[in-house]
Amino acid sequence: MAEMASGAAEKGKALADGSESAAESAARRAREWTTWAMKKAKVVAHYGFIPFVILIGMNSEPKPRLAQLLSPI
Structure with a gap:
C-alpha cells in the first residue's frame, strides 16, 4: 500500500x-x-x-415484411 502511495506521488511530481x-x-x-x-x-x-x-434483412431480395423478419419461424 505504501508503494502505491509513493508511486502516485512520484507520478504526480513528474x-x-x-x-x-x-x-x-x-x-x-x-x-x-x-x-x-x-x-x-x-x-x-x-x-x-x-x-x-434488420436493415440488411429489409434491403435483401425478396423483401420481407418486418413481422416476417422478426418472427422466429
Whole structure:
C-alpha cells in the first residue's frame, strides 16, 4: 500500500515538474484516445448490431415484411 502511495506521488511530481518528454506525452495521449475510442465503439456495436441486421434483412431480395423478419419461424 505504501508503494502505491509513493508511486502516485512520484507520478504526480513528474507531471507537475514538466519533466515528461514529448514522446511520453504523445504515448500517453495516444493511449487515452485509444481507450476513449474503444469505449465509444463498444457502445455503438452494442446498440447498433440488431438494427443493422434488420436493415440488411429489409434491403435483401425478396423483401420481407418486418413481422416476417422478426418472427422466429
